[in-house]
Amino acid sequence: MQLDFRDCTVVVVGGTSGINRGIAECFAKAGARVAVASRSEDKVEDTVAALAVLGAEAMGFTADVRDQEAVKTGFAGIEKAYGKFDVLVSGAAGNFPALANGMSANGFKSVVDIDLLGTFHVLQAAYRHLKKPGASIINISAPQAFLPMVAQAHVCAAKAGVDMITRTLAMEWGPKGIRVNSVVPGPIEGTEGMQRLAPTPELQKQATHTVPLRRLGQTDDVGNLCLFLASAMASYVSGTVIPVDGGWSLAGASAFSATLGDFMMQTEKDV
Ligand code: COA
Ligand code: NAP
Numbered sequence: 001m002q003l004d005f006r007d008c009t010v011v012v013v014g015g016t017s018g019i020n021r022g023i024a025e026c027f028a029k030a031g032a033r034v035a036v037a038s039r040s041e042d043k044v045e046d047t048v049a050a051l052a053v054l055g056a057e058a059m060g061f062t063a064d065v066r067d068q069e070a071v072k073t074g075f076a077g078i079e080k081a082y083g084k085f086d087v088l089v090s091g092a093a094g095n096f097p098a099l100a101n102g103m104s105a106n107g108f109k110s111v112v113d114i115d116l117l118g119t120f121h122v123l124q125a126a127y128r129h130l131k132k133p134g135a136s137i138i139n140i141s142a143p144q145a146f147l148p149m150v151a152q153a154h155v156c157a158a159k160a161g162v163d164m165i166t167r168t169l170a171m172e173w174g175p176k177g178i179r180v181n182s183v184v185p186g187p188i189e190g191t192e193g194m195q196r197l198a199p200t201p202e203l204q205k206q207a208t209h210t211v212p213l214r215r216l217g218q219t220d221d222v223g224n225l226c227l228f229l230a231s232a233m234a235s236y237v238s239g240t241v242i243p244v245d246g247g248w249s250l251a252g253a254s255a256f257s258a259t260l261g262d263f264m265m266q267t268e269k270d271v
Pocket of ligand 1: 192
């Protein structure tokens with residue numbers, strides 16, 4: 001079944017690789033005009049070209065989500081070209097596995113600044129450009145938002161904050177007809193995030209084995225949930241945090257975290 005996003009403007013921040021690029025491609029295939037943003041000009045150009053090959057009108061801009069002025073400038077350009085935003089996906093994030101004692105305060109801060117403050121920057125900057133009523137915002141969260149994971153103190157803190165931004169802004173912006181939800185991907189195959197969290201064959205095997213459905217997710221699995229959330233079929237869904245993870249967050253993510261913890265404790269030194 002294909003949902004129809006023709007004549008819709010979809011903006012995907014952090015949409016130039018991995019899961020978020022997969023989301024942008026799903027919207028492109030469903031007929032949307034798609035804009036992407038991230039730090040690397042090469043990645044933006046490559047993604048815009050790929051979206052055009054899929055038949056979408058596509059554009060992009062470079063910005064670091066830690067720089068709200070750059071995000072504001074980029075958003076103004078998108079509205080000028082494509083009109084108000086129907087859908088905003090905010091997914092820029094950084095991650096590396098590090099035990100708290102193996103991480104500087106600046107390492108912790110870099111992830112909080114990208115994931116949490118960056119989400120605030122993106123949503124606040126987007127507000128004036130959102131279709132009211134009707135816009136759908138999707139924050140890309142992670143199981144770390146509600147499950148403690150060893151070597152992930154920075155990500156756990158940041159993504160928990162992202163989900164609370166989802167809930168708070170669903171309340172503040174609901175009266176304007178804007179829906180805000182979080183999507184929580186499980187372990188997604190072939191992504192930078194999984195490469196960082198499961199750098200060894202043993203950890204990769206453990207990641208798959210701990211998913212009740214016994215497979216890693218695909219970017220389309222996440223993209224399909226985003227299509228649903230952005231569609232009229234989800235017009236009464238707001239303020240929710242929805243996993244798309246094959247059941248991983250029930251127990252498997254915690255088992256994986258224990259193995260990751262053992263791996264990190266063998267290799268890491270205190271700062
Ligand atoms: N272990 C411990 N600390 C680390 C680390 C690691 N593996 N990688 C980076 N850091 C620390 C750095 O040492 C630095 O701290 P310091 O100044 O005290 O030395 C701090 O984190 C910032 O690193 P820097 O490289 O200057 O940050 P950046 O802003 O250029 O990049 C990151 C941000 C570190 C999150 C980078 O990995 C990134 O850009 N990631 C984006 C892609 C990604 O992570 N994808 C996965 C899915 S979310
Ligand atoms: P990825 O390929 O590294 O994607 C991250 C994207 O964000 C890239 O487009 C990157 O492009 C951009 N980005 C990073 N830092 C940025 C910054 N400071 N400003 C602007 N853009 C920035 O990672 P991924 O693994 O697919 O993860 C995507 C999202 O899914 C993240 O929110 C992550 O937390 C979440 N997630 C992933 C998994 C997984 O299995 N991979 C599981 C759960 C949740 P540039 O480098 O050009 O900036």
